[in-house]
Amino acid sequence: EAFGDSDDLADALxxxxxxxxxxxxxxxxxxxxxxxxxxxxxxNAPASQAQSMHTLxxxxxxxxxxxxxxxxxxxxxxxxxxxxxxxLVHRMYNNVASCLLDYASDLAGAEDVIREGxxxxxxxxxxxxxxxxxxxxxDVQAERGRLAxxxxxxxxxxxxxxxxxxxPLIGMRAQxxxxxxxxxxxxxxxxxxxxxGSSRLRDNPEPQSDVLVDVLSGWIAQARxxxxxxxxxxxxxxxxxSASGGTMPAVASADLARLLLRTRGTAxxxxxxxxxxxxxxxxxxxxxxxxRGLVEDDTRAAVSTLRDAAGRFEAIGMRxxxxxxxxxxxxxxxxxxxxxxxxxxxxRDLLVECGAHQYAPEAEELLASASSPR
Numbered sequence: 001e002a003f004g005d006s007d008d009l010a011d012a013l014x015x016x017x018x019x020x021x022x023x024x025x026x027x028x029x030x031x032x033x034x035x036x037x038x039x040x041x042x043x044n045a046p047a048s049q050a051q052s053m054h055t056l057x058x059x060x061x062x063x064x065x066x067x068x069x070x071x072x073x074x075x076x077x078x079x080x081x082x083x084x085x086x087x088l089v090h091r092m093y094n095n096v097a098s099c100l101l102d103y104a105s106d107l108a109g110a111e112d113v114i115r116e117g118x119x120x121x122x123x124x125x126x127x128x129x130x131x132x133x134x135x136x137x138x139d140v141q142a143e144r145g146r147l148a149x150x151x152x153x154x155x156x157x158x159x160x161x162x163x164x165x166x167x168p169l170i171g172m173r174a175q176x177x178x179x180x181x182x183x184x185x186x187x188x189x190x191x192x193x194x195x196x197g198s199s200r201l202r203d204n205p206e207p208q209s210d211v212l213v214d215v216l217s218g219w220i221a222q223a224r225x226x227x228x229x230x231x232x233x234x235x236x237x238x239x240x241x242s243a244s245g246g247t248m249p250a251v252a253s254a255d256l257a258r259l260l261l262r263t264r265g266t267a268x269x270x271x272x273x274x275x276x277x278x279x280x281x282x283x284x285x286x287x288x289x290x291x292r293g294l295v296e297d298d299t300r301a302a303v304s305t306l307r308d309a310a311g312r313f314e315a316i317g318m319r320x321x322x323x324x325x326x327x328x329x330x331x332x333x334x335x336x337x338x339x340x341x342x343x344x345x346x347x348r349d350l351l352v353e354c355g356a357h358q359y360a361p362e363a364e365e366l367l368a369s370a371s372s373p374r
Contacts, residue, residue: 010040010048018055021062024207029059050079051088058095061103062208066281073099090129093117098136101143102247105282107317111140128169131160135173142180145319145354150180171200172209179216182223183320185357191220211237211248218255223358227263231256238272250287257294258328270295286312290325293332302332320359323350327363334370341370 001009017032033056040049054076060069077096080088097114100106114137121129135157141150154177161169178193194216201209214237222230237252257272273291286309293305306329313322326347330340348363350356 005039005042007040007043007045007048010036010043010045010052013039014048014052014055017052017059021055021059022207023205026059026062030056033059046079046083047085047088050076050083050085053079054088054092054095058099061099066103070099070103086124090117090121090124090126091132093120094129094132094136097133097140101136101140103281105247105316107140107144111137111144114140127160128164128166131157131164131166131169131173133157134160135169135176138176138180142176142183142320143318145323145350145356147180147184147320147355151177151184154180167200167204168206168209171197171204172206172212173197174200175209175212175216179212179219182216182219183354183356183358185360187220187223187358190216194220207240211240211252213237214240215248215252215255218252222255222259227259231259234259234272247281247283247287250284250291254287254290254294257291261294266295266297282312282316283318286316286318286321290328294328299332299336303329303336303338306332319350320354320356323347323354323356323363324359326350327359327366330366330370339370341367344370 003009013032013036017029017036020026020029020032033052036052037049037056040046040052053072057069057072057076060066060072063069073096077089077092080092093113094117097110097117100110100113104110114133118130118133118137120126121133134153138150138154138157141147141153154173158170158173158177161173174193174197178190178197181193182190194213197209198213198217201213214233218230218233218237221227221233234252234256238249238256240249253272257269260272261269273295289305289312290309293302293309296302296305306325310322310325310329313319313325324347326343330343330347333340333343344363344367348360348367351360351363
């Protein structure tokens with residue numbers, strides 16, 4: 001600072017702002033990053049300017065300032081490509097795709113971007129970037145219900161993360177693989193990956209992954225019959241919106257609502273309602289609709305709301321969540337005396353197509369009970 005504006009000062013301000021963002025300290029990060037952008041602009045340092053704009057866009061997205069954040073994200077990506085700052089471009093490929101997934105719910109767009117980035121990284125032998133980018137590809141494929149493909153990408157991502165000894169990335173990619181394996185019904189390996197990921201992230205925290213840790217831990221606890229422990233994980237995960245952004249807190253809230261509805265009834269399940277205000281992703285809005293349907297007292301209204309939620313998930317392309325919502329819808333149809341068999345059949349077929357074996361037996365049981373004579 002003593003030497004006035006310079007590219008070096010812009011870079012130093014960015015590094016500190018980036019560090020605070022990675023530690024979830026958004027209030028400290030934002031002013032540093034804004035100052036870095038100003039210094040870089042006055043110093044005619046477009047690469048540093050693009051880098052700070054990019055990190056600031058992630059801070060804004062974490063704060064649910066989606067329009068501003070997405071605009072700045074795209075602008076910084078184009079600037080970095082024009083400048084030819086390829087190390088930065090590698091980073092941006094991953095982040096743009098991840099944000100298209102988490103904040104725009106644009107699954108197809110996210111996959112197009114990350115595949116382009118992976119091809120670029122493979123040509124450059126950018127091992128570290130491959131660990132990040134393949135993990136993001138796995139996340140996108142899992143949301144699209146292509147769990148077998150997601151597993152392949154997730155395993156390679158974890159291999160690259162291990163090869164470059166990036167401890168937070170190892171933790172994140174272990175959690176990602178664990179989430180996929182849980183949905184595939186491989187509970188033991190999911191638990192092994194959850195333990196690995198949680199231990200690495202405990203030693204070297206990565207707040208953007210905290211919600212996934214809680215969601216996966218909740219899933220495993222619930223599958224093991226430890227409902228109270230699962231509910232505690234879901235409650236903690238849903239409270240991390242400001243630190244993580246994205247849709248994962250809504251996932252935690254939806255699973256909390258499902259668990260409480262099954263174990264304690266509709267009134268208790270209302271605890272899980274999130275306050276969906278301001279600009280939210282289409283996926284967050286879909287989860288909000290799902291939760292409102294789950295806790296609705298009027299059974300006819302519940303059927304209508306859950307049908308709306310299913311339509312939203314289908315429009316986004318989230319096939320596993322669509323199938324799970326169809327199971328919720330079928331139960332509501334049963335409560336009002338409607339025939340739920342076609343709903344349960346569609347849910348079962350989707351789960352089988354996706355390879356989501358964790359949930360398929362539930363669909364078979366519901367279908368069998370609906371088909372039995374009354």
